Amino acid sequence: MRLLIVEDEKRLALSLAKGLTAEGYAVDVAHDGREGLHLAREGAYDLLILDIMLPGLNGYRLCAALRADGDDVPILMLTAKDGEYDEAEGLDTGADDYLTKPFSYVVLVARIKALLRRRGRTALPVLRLGPLTIDQGARRVSRDGAEVALTAKEFAVLEQLARRAGDVVSKAEILEHVWDFAYEGDPNIVEVYVSALRRKLGADVIATVRGAGYRLVRGA
Structure with missing residues (x-):
């Protein structure tokens, strides 16, 4: 999953x-509202x-602009202001949650996970694909009922493939959602993680579509 932090305190x-x-999210950062x-x-x-x-x-205007665009992305507001009217204004402009510094x-x-779970209720937070069960909320994976330990990045790669099970997902799409936009390393890092997933979950789970990308096999 990909997150955007808009925060002008650079150290924070x-x-x-x-x-x-480290939790397994791809994170981009901006330091001003525009x-x-x-x-x-x-x-x-x-x-x-x-x-x-x-x-x-400011954050109020940024949030209002996105909502005016019809963008329903979950928004968690951070602020040093702690008055109840400030919180009300943030929520009134379309924020989903509010946390005071x-x-x-x-x-x-915990708040991030709750917002992501809430958004995922229209879909299914637990994906069942053949022998695989992928619990997006708990970030756990099992095959044939046996839990398989994955690293945060391995889970993130698998999650992107699982959300589009049966479709071909390009290496560029996986990089975009699992690594941040500033990643300048070797794009073949995706192959490394796909190989690790095959070792842990079975070689039959992920198919390579030559020249196009990877496909999670629904009935593996």
């Missing part, structure tokens, strides 16, 4: 990005973490 933004990357709005409109994000007091365009990182992660 970097700390959050590192922590959430850049954040541009990225939010151009990228395919699963959730936004949005500060209110931003240069260029200073906050617990553990609570932040």
